[in-house]
Every structure is written in structure tokens, then in C-alpha cells.
Amino acid sequence: MLACKLSVTSTMTSALRVLRSNPVVVMPGHVQRCLSTQTDGEDRITKVLKDKFPLASSLKVVDISGGCGAMYEIHIESSEFKGKRTVQQHQLVNQALKDEIQGMHGLRIFTEVPKQ
Structure with missing residues (x-):
């Protein structure tokens, strides 16, 4: 996490330039990037989940740590979860x-x- 903070601090100037050209929508407890590409971590996690859940009808992976890969939010809808409790789906x-x-x-x- 320390590396993440240092990385964010050292790239603050370039991040502000990006934000000026790509606005960010901020809602309580949620940040949505208005960029068209995913981070490497988002791509990697998406690929793993697509391989593991080929019947998924919806899959969204978002790096909510500001791009450093420390925390992700995953939304997945799949018929493979049918008949399983939420805790089993998350497992x-x-x-x-x-x-x-x-x-x-x-x-x-x-x-x-x-x-x-």
C-alpha cells in the first residue's frame, strides 16, 4: 500500500492533466472513471473470471484504488451461481x-x- 501511495504522489501532476481532459464522476463511496480503457489489473482479472465463468452474462471489473491495483470491485452475473447462496457465489x-x-x-x- 505504501508503494501505491508513493506512486500516486509521484504522478499527481500527470493525473491532474488526465482528469482535466477526462472528467471523473464522484458519488459517495464510488468513483467512476470516464476513460475508455481498462487497467492491466482489470484486464487480468476479467480474463480469469471469463475463463472460470464462461456462462457469465455480465462481468464488470473496476480498479477502485485509483489505478494502483490495491482494491477492485467486481460485478458478475452468471447462471453458474443458480441454486447457490451469496456466500457460496463469493467463495x-x-x-x-x-x-x-x-x-x-x-x-x-x-x-x-x-x-x-
Whole structure:
């Protein structure tokens, strides 16, 4: 986490330039980037989850740590969760990401079964 803080501090000037050209929507407890590309961490986690949950009808991975990869928010909707309690669904996601989780500070998981 210290490395994350140092990285954020050292790139503050360039980040402000990006923010001027790419506005950020801020809501209590949630930051949404208005950039069109994902971070490397978001891409990596998305690939792992797509491989593990091929029937997922919706998948969104967001780095909510400001881009340093310390914390992610995952929204995944899959029929593979059908018949499982929420805690079991989250355990499946945690198991799929066991290698990636080791380097994270936190993870928010939101799972859902498609309504059909």
C-alpha cells in the first residue's frame, strides 16, 4: 500500500492533466472513471473470471484504488451461481482469483443470477 501511495504522489501532476481532459464522476463511496480503457489489473482479472465463468452474462471489473491495483470491485452475473447462496457465489469468485487476491488490499464482490 505504501508503494501505491508513493506512486500516486509521484504522478499527481500527470493525473491532474488526465482528469482535466477526462472528467471523473464522484458519488459517495464510488468513483467512476470516464476513460475508455481498462487497467492491466482489470484486464487480468476479467480474463480469469471469463475463463472460470464462461456462462457469465455480465462481468464488470473496476480498479477502485485509483489505478494502483490495491482494491477492485467486481460485478458478475452468471447462471453458474443458480441454486447457490451469496456466500457460496463469493467463495467461487474468491477461489477463481486466489492468485490475484494475494497482492490486493481489498475486494468488493457483487454476484447475481440472471433473471430468466
